[in-house]
Amino acid sequence: MGFLAPWFLAGLLAVGLPVYVHLLRKQTTVPRPVSSLMFFEQGTQSSVRHRRLRYLLLFALRAALVLLLALGFARPFFRHKSVLASDKLLLVAVDDSFSMNAPAGASGTKLDEAKRGALSLLTAKSPGQKAQVIGLAGQMRLLTQPTEDMSQLRAAVQGIGPGDGHDNFGELGRGMRAMAETVHTPMELDLFSDMQESNMPGNFADMVMPGNVTLVLHRVGPPAATPNWTVESVQAPGQLVDTKKARVLAVIAGHETPAATRTASLVVNGSAIATKKVDVPANGRATVTFEGLDVPYGESRCAVRIDAADGFPNDDSSSFAVKRGDPERVLFVHQASDARSPFYFGAALAAAAQASFVLQPITPEQASDIDPSKYAFVVLSDVPSVPSILENTLIRNVQDGGSVLVATGMADSHREHIPVYGGNVADGHFYARGSAEDAGFATVGAADAAHPSMRDANGWQGTKFFYAAAVDPGNARVVARLGDGTPLLIDKQMGEGHVLLFASGFDNFTNDLPVNPAFVAFVDQTAKYLSGEERMNGSRVVDSFIQLRNPVNAESGAQRKATVDIVGPDGKRPLTLKEAAAAESFQLARAGFYQIRFANGRDALIAVNPDPRESDLATIPDDVLKLWSGSTGTGSAEAATESAAPSENNVSSLWWWVMLLLLGVALAESGLASSYLGTQREEL
């Protein structure tokens, strides 16, 4: 018994009103003696009757009226534990992550066992009880609506196929908490899973179920961890020019395994071209390197396989895609007087490992009729002005997905207009002429390591900058700043392409970056980024997203015209025409090779591998599972007690009953009071 609005109980003080009227305000009449009552008769008048015992009935009714009114507003409710089975929503969650493909004995895989358990549970449920089927791979998926239709539920369970995603119980907890905000009836969540330890989130609180959810865990597969070897990762170039210089690096990992020697094979387009023995320590990792990757021109589907002979053969290979072709050209536009910039930039581009770019220096005058789409990207190095036809061509190329790297240098003409970039130089900072306190030069103060060009930004710390143009970045992304806050590297998105602005020069006059080792890494990363090779890297993880086109650039207002084309591992196109015309990203849900044509016209072959965490078949300890299944509510014991109550108790409001009683008492009070008044009128 409780009250939803206990403050209204203060209205009970109003009982004092009938008490005052009936008891305190009664008239104290002194009986008058008379000689005889022979000629008198009983007279009835309310003021006299108030003193009579029968008036206590009226008083009691009026007091009850006030009490019930106050109780009604206080919204009393009653908790009872008898929850009907049909009132509880049955949620059947089947773990269809990659690890569920592991054999669970002679009866099939773990997923088969989980589906059998889910079907038997649905069969055993009461006919009127609603149920819902949930899939867990990748993210929580509601496969059905809450329904009593057994055929629909059974079909949903049977339709669950082997997945390649990674399961996360934290995602399950968040999903259930979101569901509990809209579904207030008690729910029973029956989870059929192999209870992988890697499925646990970093914070146990993320797994906790809301108060009205009862978690029932059904472990499938062997309780102990199964020894499993796997190809955990493969490092290989995405684009290849020289097959002999290429190198494939694979990590072989063993989970709960003894020390053993495994055979690793490099497979190209289904044919093993190299095999190596690798000694994998007990429950450890070993690296195997394949020198040279002899693949034909074009895109090749490659993989590294091991002869694991363990209980989970699905993870014994790791795929990657390699594209072999001629080196791509990079157009380097520079002033005729500037011979240092192409020298340094070209040397750095050639020094990058597995570089597949060739620099083509050219002066602005020679570049008038150049088609920039034939180049991986274009560099404008300290060019005070470019022919307008070239600039327009470059801008159009960038809008369509091309890229331009602009180095401002010290040209004064940039104060009016920076080619392609669109902005202008507000000021020029000559740090070499600064005061003694300024130490004569500037260094990089902040760098955005998340940007592809700055992944190896540690070497930039010692770089000296003597000049930097002050450019207003606007809405562009500032990748690096100097110590005084001057933007040094700005990434501006225009349409489908990017313009990367370097607010200094590549000539070793304005800074010493060209002679710094970090310059090679910077050029290598920037070249891969601007050419698009970076996002067409050979391998991804299941459930990761790939960007198909840049978001709508409000500044340019460009309309996306080109559609993307995706062919999945099963040879089907997962996107509809409408999605292909508008989708900005795509989730790689299955393992295998995806053939993708991006919005800028570039093609890519992307290999998708299951999350390596799925290969660790170690299960969650039983005590942790008990804690989880018993922790519905909140993490703390106090809150668990408070919130677990609704899951077991059914709350019934007594408001209507109180109001009905109030109506009855009001009618009785009215009848009784009017009967007294009626008698009085009769006597008068």
Add this chain to the structure above:
Amino acid sequence: MLQRFLDPAVLHGISSLDLVAKTVVDGFVAGLHRSPDFGFSLEFAEYRAYAPGDDLRHVDWNLFARTERCYLKRYRGETNTQLTLLLDASNSMKFTSHAVTKMDYARYMAASLCYLALHNQHDPAGLIVFDDEVRNYIRPSTRQGQLYRLLAGLEQAEPAARTDFGKPMRHFQQFLNRRGIVIVISDFYEQPETIVKAIEPLRFHGSEVVLFHVLDPKEIYPEMKGPAILVDLETDRRLEVIPDYVKTEYRAKMDHHLEQMRDRTQAAGMGYHLLTTDKPLDRALTEYLTLRRSGHTSGLGGA
């Protein structure tokens, strides 16, 4: 001047009942002298032939000497009338709305009648105090000290119990062996036919019966501003009464009761007088003398 002492409110200030009676009667008698209608000196009335057994002391020997016949000389004053007072001393007589209760008023009246009868008329006077029983009985007599016995009896008559006319009246008939005047003083809270039925036998001995109905003025015209609980002084019963009832129903019933009392008593040959406690006592004395006079006239043939 002395008549102002007939006012009960004035008499209430006199503690001695003897003095009250004396004051009332003296004032009353003094007032009578101015009236030509009343006179009661020992005057000659008639001669009656001697009959054997008559008291020889009453023979007019002068007439016998002249006529040699025996005649008895009779005077008006010699016609003694036994006065018997029946005083209701029930609890209802305690009621009052001012200084004088009905019991006090009845005492004053009884004392005055006794004084008048014994002191002025030389009539034997007796007293019976009753409620539902005969509580005190003082035999009518003219002996010396009779007045004080009567007054002491009146003094001791305190209201108690309730009224029941039947039993005391039957008892009283045992004491009544001589004609006279019987005065019943009460508030007569009983049904008129019951009262008449109980008192009527007193007339069978030839006595004149007079009922003095003593009521408080507020009993006839009660005032009530709001609902009240009334307590019966005799039965202690309580009753809720509202003003509207008192103004209408009660007065009608009371008027009917008084009318019935008057009609039925007169029909039974009894005298009836309604006296309210705010009125002077002379009316009672006048009634007594009137009765005595009529009784004297009617009694000429006897005694």
